[in-house]
Amino acid sequence: MTRAEWADADLAILSAGGVTIGLYPTASLKETTHIIRHSGLRCCFAEDDAILETLLSIRETLGQPETLVVFATRRTSLPPGVLTWEDFKAEGRILDERAPERFGAICRAVRPEDLATIAYTSGTTGPPKGAMITHANLYHTALNATRMHHYEESDFGLAFLPLTHMLQRMTVYAAMHLGIVGAYAESIDRLVDNFRELKPTVQVSVPQIFERIYNRIQQTLAGGSPLKGRIFRRTYLTALVTLHDDEVRALAERENLSSPPPASPTVVSYAPRIRTPRSPTGIPSRSSHCP
Numbered sequence: 488m489t490r491a492e493w494a495d496a497d498l499a500i501l502s503a504g505g506v507t508i509g510l511y512p513t514a515s516l517k518e519t520t521h522i523i524r525h526s527g528l529r530c531c532f533a534e535d536d537a538i539l540e541t542l543l544s545i546r547e548t549l550g551q552p553e554t555l556v557v558f559a560t561r562r563t564s565l566p567p568g569v570l571t572w573e574d575f576k577a578e579g580r581i582l583d584e585r586a587p588e589r590f591g592a593i594c595r596a597v598r599p600e601d602l603a604t605i606a607y608t609s610g611t612t613g614p615p616k617g618a619m620i621t622h623a624n625l626y627h628t629a630l631n632a633t634r635m636h637h638y639e640e641s642d643f644g645l646a647f648l649p650l651t652h653m654l655q656r657m658t659v660y661a662a663m664h665l666g667i668v669g670a671y672a673e674s675i676d677r678l679v680d681n682f683r684e685l686k687p688t689v690q691v692s693v694p695q696i697f698e699r700i701y702n703r704i705q706q707t708l709a710g711g712s713p714l715k716g717r718i719f720r721r722t723y724l725t726a727l728v729t730l731h732d733d734e735v736r737a738l739a740e741r742e743n744l745s746s747p748p749p750a751s752p753t754v755v756s757y758a759p760r761i762r763t764p765r766s767p768t769g770i771p772s773r774s775s776h777c778p
Contacts, residue, residue, distance in 0.1 A: 488512060488534040488649060488650065488651075489646055489647055489648065489649055489650055489655070489671050489672065490558065490671055491671060492532070493532065493650045494650060494656075496556075497650070497656065497659075501597075501603055501604075501622070501625075502590075502593075502594045503590070503593050504596060504601065506526075506602050506605060507603065507604040508526050508528060508604065508605050508607070508617075509604075509606070509607075509649075509650065509651030509652075509656075510522060510523075511649060512538055512649075516541065516544075516545075518614075519541065520545050520549065521614050521615060522615055522617075523545055523549060524551075525614075525615075525617065526617065527551070528551055528552045529551065529552055529553050530552055530553065530554040531555050531556070532555075532556045532558065532572075533555060533557045533558065534558050534559065535557070535559050535560065536557070536559075536562060539555060542555055543555070543566065543569075553568060554568055554569075554570070555568060555569045555570070556570050557569065557572065558572045597622060598622070599621065599622050599623035599626065600621055600622070601622055602619055602621060603620055603621055603622040603624070603625050604620045604625070604656075605617040605618065605619055606618045606620060606653050625660060628657055629657055629660035629661045629664055630661075630664065632657060632658070636689075638689060640665065640666045640667060642667045642668075642688045642689045643667070643668055643685065643686070643687050643688050643689070644658065644662060644667060644668075644670075644688075644689045644690060645669065645670055645671075645682065645687045646658065646659065646669055646670070647671070647672035647675060647678055647681075647692070647696075648693065652693075654691065667689070669687075670685055675696075678696070678700075679700065679703065682700075704719065
């Protein structure tokens with residue numbers, strides 16, 4: 488699932504010293520059951536009633552997760568141990584009013600070497616196996632991602648990969664670090680329409696999605712004028728500013744363009760405007776994460 492509530496829940500879990508585990512809604516019942524049992528999952532967030540039903544059936548067998556929170560439901564009543572997203576947040580507000588200092592204390596106790604998330608493999612070569620990733624791992628990966636290009640706070644991105652996918656999660660962390668505004672796509676099927684409507688200036692994805700968009704454009708151009716095709720290919724080459732000169736020239740030859748545009752270095756040095764207090768090890772001090 489790709490929605491703001493997923494990211495909100497993820498950040499809350501990490502801030503409270505918990506461990507986030509992503510479950511793909513397309514995973515088989517066997518794989519999902521294995522991950523829940525293997526990880527000792529205690530609380531699970533479900534996108535809708537269909538996923539909630541699956542999790543309830545697993546809980547009947549395993550006795551876990553103990554608590555389920557559903558983002559969107561049509562149910563008029565919920566089983567014991569199941570909360571709506573709004574009720575879950577309301578309980579949090581009540582706890583915060585009773586002990587306003589509690590969350591800050593818990594957050595400051597989280598250390599860089601603490602476990603932050605477990606990323607499970609697809610399970611194609613046996614039961615899914617969990618990769619244990621620390622807060623320091625997440626922080627440095629996100630920070631390095633912000634230095635791969637000269638981003639601006641005025642940039643805008645679109646998230647459409649499942650947030651269970653570590654790539655999409657890292658883009659959310661990096662965007663927050665830079666102060667970049669983003670949106671969540673309606674669906675993969677509506678992706679091109681969302682691109683056209685929102686006009687993102689930066690975009691991260693797996694290669695297959697870009698190939699799908701490129702092929703769709705090529706199919707459209709095939710029925711158009713040669714001039715439009717040449718303009719697109721020229722624009723396409725201009726956009727490839729992160730390739731080496733020889734790679735750009737090779738691509739220009741393949742596209743029958745005689746004078747390719749100059750290429751920029753592979754990595755552009757960039758210092759984020761948002762400064763984070765650092766410890767002597769280079770990892771942010773614990774006080775930098777919370778008020």
